[in-house]
Amino acid sequence: MPPPRGSSIFRNLQSRCSNRLFYAADSILPPCTRPTPTRTPVHPGAYNRTFATRTLRPLPSSIYLRQFTTTSYLSHGHLTPPKPGEELKVTFVTKEGNEFTFEVAEGDNLLDIGQAHDLEMEGACGGSCACSTCHVIVEDQEMYDLLEEPDDDENDMLDLAFGLTETSRLGCQVKMKKDIDGLKVKLPAMTRNLQASDFK
Amino acid sequence: MKSILKHPSIRSAARRAHRTSCNTRFVNTLHQPGDPRVAARRADAPFRLAIIGSGPSGFYTAYRVQSKLPTARIDMYEALPVPFGLVRFGVAPDHPEVKFCINKFDEVARHPNFKYIGNTPIGSTSLPFSSLLPNYNAILLSYGASKDKTLKLPGESTLLGIHSARAFVGWYNGLPEHRDLNPNLEGNDGKAVVIGQGNVALDVARILLTGVDGLRKTDITEYALEALSRSKIKEVEVVGRRGPLQAAFTIKEVRELMTLPSVGFEPVPPSVIPQDTSTLPRAKRRLMDTINKGTKSYPLEKNWKLSFFNSPTAFLSSPSNPDQLSHIRFEKTAPVEGTNGDKVVGTGEHKDVYASLAFRSIGYKSEPISGMVEAGIPFDEKNGVVCNALGRVARPTPEGDIQVPGMYTTGWVRRGPTGVIASTMMDAFDAGDNIVNDWLGGVEFLGKEGDVRMGWEAVKREHSRIGLKAVHWSDWDKIDKAEKERGMKLGKEREKFGTEEEMMAIV
Ligand SMILES: Cc1cc2nc3c(=O)[nH]c(=O)nc-3n(C[C@H](O)[C@H](O)[C@H](O)COP(=O)(O)OP(=O)(O)OC[C@H]3O[C@@H](n4cnc5c(N)ncnc54)[C@H](O)[C@@H]3O)c2cc1C
Ligand code: FES
Numbered sequence: 001m002p003p004p005r006g007s008s009i010f011r012n013l014q015s016r017c018s019n020r021l022f023y024a025a026d027s028i029l030p031p032c033t034r035p036t037p038t039r040t041p042v043h044p045g046a047y048n049r050t051f052a053t054r055t056l057r058p059l060p061s062s063i064y065l066r067q068f069t070t071t072s073y074l075s076h077g078h079l080t081p082p083k084p085g086e087e088l089k090v091t092f093v094t095k096e097g098n099e100f101t102f103e104v105a106e107g108d109n110l111l112d113i114g115q116a117h118d119l120e121m122e123g124a125c126g127g128s129c130a131c132s133t134c135h136v137i138v139e140d141q142e143m144y145d146l147l148e149e150p151d152d153d154e155n156d157m158l159d160l161a162f163g164l165t166e167t168s169r170l171g172c173q174v175k176m177k178k179d180i181d182g183l184k185v186k187l188p189a190m191t192r193n194l195q196a197s198d199f200k
Numbered sequence: 201m202k203s204i205l206k207h208p209s210i211r212s213a214a215r216r217a218h219r220t221s222c223n224t225r226f227v228n229t230l231h232q233p234g235d236p237r238v239a240a241r242r243a244d245a246p247f248r249l250a251i252i253g254s255g256p257s258g259f260y261t262a263y264r265v266q267s268k269l270p271t272a273r274i275d276m277y278e279a280l281p282v283p284f285g286l287v288r289f290g291v292a293p294d295h296p297e298v299k300f301c302i303n304k305f306d307e308v309a310r311h312p313n314f315k316y317i318g319n320t321p322i323g324s325t326s327l328p329f330s331s332l333l334p335n336y337n338a339i340l341l342s343y344g345a346s347k348d349k350t351l352k353l354p355g356e357s358t359l360l361g362i363h364s365a366r367a368f369v370g371w372y373n374g375l376p377e378h379r380d381l382n383p384n385l386e387g388n389d390g391k392a393v394v395i396g397q398g399n400v401a402l403d404v405a406r407i408l409l410t411g412v413d414g415l416r417k418t419d420i421t422e423y424a425l426e427a428l429s430r431s432k433i434k435e436v437e438v439v440g441r442r443g444p445l446q447a448a449f450t451i452k453e454v455r456e457l458m459t460l461p462s463v464g465f466e467p468v469p470p471s472v473i474p475q476d477t478s479t480l481p482r483a484k485r486r487l488m489d490t491i492n493k494g495t496k497s498y499p500l501e502k503n504w505k506l507s508f509f510n511s512p513t514a515f516l517s518s519p520s521n522p523d524q525l526s527h528i529r530f531e532k533t534a535p536v537e538g539t540n541g542d543k544v545v546g547t548g549e550h551k552d553v554y555a556s557l558a559f560r561s562i563g564y565k566s567e568p569i570s571g572m573v574e575a576g577i578p579f580d581e582k583n584g585v586v587c588n589a590l591g592r593v594a595r596p597t598p599e600g601d602i603q604v605p606g607m608y609t610t611g612w613v614r615r616g617p618t619g620v621i622a623s624t625m626m627d628a629f630d631a632g633d634n635i636v637n638d639w640l641g642g643v644e645f646l647g648k649e650g651d652v653r654m655g656w657e658a659v660k661r662e663h664s665r666i667g668l669k670a671v672h673w674s675d676w677d678k679i680d681k682a683e684k685e686r687g688m689k690l691g692k693e694r695e696k697f698g699t700e701e702e703m704m705a706i707v
Contacts, residue, residue, distance in 0.1 A: 125297045125300045129297075130298050131621060191630045191633055
């Protein structure tokens with residue numbers, strides 16, 4: 001079974017070339033070749049993962065993520081399938097700039113949605129607002145204003161988030177609702193490889 | 201098999217041994233353009249990685265490598281029988297959500313190409329560092345910071361009643377090394393001073409002030425719970441050398457203390473803390489506002505305070521009890537102009553703070569593993585980190601940093617003992633990316649190209665010759681289960697084993 005587009009190995013191969021930036025100072029970068037993806041199952045769900053509160057399964061092979069495609073939601077672990085006619089759309093923009101739109105049910109939070117679709121999104125504290133690894137950036141200020149205001153606890157964690165912006169939120173705290181149908185969020189880079197400031 | 205020690209660049213590096221500090225400017229990859237060695241490796245080329253340390257930095261790196269190079273064989277060596285480093289022995293028992301990351305680590309450990317080797321400290325006293333070199337393509341140093349900084353003040357190491365925060369935290373969290381700390385929490389003065397203003401200091405203050413009822417259901421050790429239930433501490437003073445804007449603690453930990461039932465906060469004098477915070481950056485502004493807001497009422501049954509601009513100069517006792525701490529002498533400090541308050545100087549004015557219990561919480565410290573420097577890994581003694589450029593171990597030279605083949609580092613031993621799990625995770629992802637990108641990119645690793653590296657299969661022989669008993673993941677499962685069962689009987693999440701013997705008895 002070929003790895004799903006958008007799964008980690010694919011993203012890796014895409015991102016390897018952007019790592020050139022990191023080497024900008026030296027001219028001796030490794031050649032940025034694109035080896036063919038292996039056929040080994042790559043995403044972590046490929047071996048059984050048991051979470052205390054969640055169980056993720058590998059994506060059914062029929063719903064590979066495709067760029068700029070709406071993926072209709074099947075049975076992803078703990079997400080509730082939306083009732084026909086009540087699907088809400090949410091779009092994630094990965095750090096490479098790829099967009100993935102999903103149809104989801106009211107009440108699902110962004111972390112669960114992102115993880116169920118195997119996006120590169122961590123939830124180190126399991127969605128209990130204690131880690132800031134699920135940081136997302138709402139693209140549109142007006143949409144951001146429609147969200148319920150973050151509470152003190154969320155703001156406290158956001159204060160620690162890397163690359164905080166005016167429209168940052170914690171994915172685990174944002175639940176889908178009718179009035180934010182069409183929400184679009186960016187996933188910040190989860191590594192600092194490209195940050196020149198690290199060369200202190 | 202060619203030993204890495206024979207690599208000419210490495211021998212000269214070993215001669216330089218411990219450096220006082222390393223200033224990494226940029227990293228040279230190991231080859232030059234046109235170098236015949238620059239051939240990309242295939243993703244299925246056999247790759248063996250040894251990880252030293254099973255804290256979050258080691259596990260998150262393993263996770264990253266697994267997801268990018270699933271064929272990589274990873275062996276993780278851990279000094280203690282039990283995994284997870286500071287997630288188990290640092291993170292406070294009343295922060296169970298923070299420990300949720302263990303679920304991810306457990307998943308990583310069950311990957312078919314992953315092996316956990318606990319009860320195996322790497323270093324001279326047990327498994328020599330050099331025994332890993334011929335058996336792996338790469339080694340990741342993620343062994344954290346197992347020591348703590350000292351103040352080097354009179355009385356610090358001789359008087360009773362002075363503890364390092366690391367030891368106290370280890371004690372309540374069941375770290376075998378500090379099982380027998382037995383801090384005396386029953387001094388009649390009911391006062392404790394914490395020196396240092398990071399999150400660890402606030403953890404110590406919170407554990408001292410939270411009533412035991414708030415801790416009973418957590419995984420705090422029973423002996424600590426018992427000692428805390430007899431505690432007479434009513435007042436905790438957390439003292440820092442610099443001002444509130446320089447304090448290292450974060451808002452979540454301050455807010456937790458501000459919302460503890462029956463605990464009041466003594467207001468910080470307005471002369472010391474900014475009153476108009478509107479021009480401060482977001483995080484500082486919110487932190488200052490939270491401190492200024494304080495608690496609804498003060499004083500209450502128990503109280504705490506933050507003291508700024510005070511630097512300890514001596515720990516003192518009273519003539520009636522010359523072995524016991526009775527007071528700490530502080531010198532007032534003032535910010536040095538032009539340093540934005542980052543630097544302070546003593547003003548010559550002293551004051552004594554009376555307390556029979558003091559905790560030194562001025563930071564954890566990493567040390568080189570013995571045999572590591574000899575293997576060409578430069579260690580920065582001043583900053584307590586492995587010399588590196590973004591996690592690639594790098595040997596500083598006048599021309600720039602030269603990457604040490606096959607050596608990587610991450611977590612607290614890479615960047616110093618600061619940062620939460622989220623930042624440790626990012627750091628680890630960097631390390632994982634670097635390892636995989638370097639490997640696939642054809643960068644030089646340990647040994648000769650094409651060498652077969654046997655990993656644990658080979659190390660195992662030396663391991664048993666030394667007489668070590670390895671703990672594998674299935675053994676940890678047993679310890680884990682036994683601890684949870686002990687906990688269940690006590691109505692708590694888990695009751696940890698406090699000694700390595702107890703842990704090994706289960707295996
Ligand atoms: C008291 C305290 C409270 C904290 N609370 C929080 C919190 O609430 N939230 C949060 O996000 N972060 C918290 N942190 C920070 C978090 O714990 C660290 O960011 C993180 O654990 C660092 O990970 P690490 O892997 O670099 O080191 P560690 O977690 O220290 O792991 C290093 C591992 O290496 C092992 N080791 C050492 N030497 C050897 C050797 N020679 N051979 C083999 N193994 C070896 C050690 O036994 C240990 O298991 C806290 C830290 C402390 C100290
Ligand atoms: S998952 Fe930890 S804050 Fe959202």
